[in-house]
Amino acid sequence: MGRPPCCDKIGVKKGPWTPEEDIILVSYIQEHGPGNWRAVPTNTGLRRCSKSCRLRWTNYLRPGIKRGNFTEQEEKMIIHLQALLGNRWAAIASYLPQRTDNDIKNYWNTHLKKKLKKEEEGQDGQNTLSQEGFSSNSSSSTSSSHNTSNKGQWERRLQTDINMAKQALCEALSIDKPELLSSPTQAQQQQQQSIYASSTENIARLLESWMIHKPISGGSSRDSTQNSCNDKKWIKSPDHEEFKSLLRFNSNSNSSTTTTTTTTTTNDNNSQVSASVEVFQDESKPRFVTAAAVAEEQVPLSLLEKWLFEEGISQEHVNMLDMSLDVENAADLF
């Protein structure tokens, strides 16, 4: 019945990875680059299936992954993105390049879901419009998949996009726009304004420190919370163009952190952010296309970034309209 699990073969190891296995995998990828996962177990001698190798790399070993606690900004971003995109963790993760989809998914399921539920209960029936919108989105993947379980995945995603765009439009048009979340304080708004600046700074900082601390040989102790970059001997030349561009951004972003309050400057900065993040994603998620990227392939992040910035400022309904309308197919279907 059905396809046999890919890891059912005799001799294929399952369960947690050992540091030795990590080192072998990282060394191999360092030499050959990620990809051709089928060949990885054969060529490395790892008794793991190709899928397991790929997962281990993408979720844990690849450089640039930030582990540990989620910041408040990240949290807010995830909440916003989840409301906008539903449970499309990969799409959400594409806006948080340091975080893996798995991490985000776990964080959502273990923390944010409960937190939001609490907040919802706390609101106790107030803001019903907002709640409806949010709760429907929180379970959008579930509910939409229930409703359209026979449709193809792309159809469901399109449906989700349409719903998201509709909701965004409704909210944008609502003068007394209820906050999706509890009303942000001024400080929170300021924090939101600098989401991208700070996150990209962190990326660059992380990479810098990673390069500075890059280990000469494979680490021996396994610390599951931070071994991805620092304990491994994954070594990529600091001269690599990708890192150069990220570090370039870092120097640029110093000014951007203080100039993210106007639309014009944010757009400029966004293009920088987009470029950097795109470069980053090229390595980590080469095939992925975000929902925003589908809507506007040339500048994958700017619209959502714009929305997030402006959401933080709690004004500029027109831009919400822009965003909704730029979700091409969805707008056509209204």
Place this chain on the structure above:
DNA sequence: AAGGTCCTCAACCGCAACGGA
């Protein structure tokens, strides 16, 4: 201190999409 329960998150599974033949 010991046992039970809860929580977290790395890893697995299965399905869908992609891309080449």
Place this chain on the structure above:
DNA sequence: ATCCGTTGCGGTTGAGGACCT
């Protein structure tokens, strides 16, 4: 157009640590 191998994604599981009694 179809097949088939590979990759990506989202849901789920379970080991192990944290916390509680």
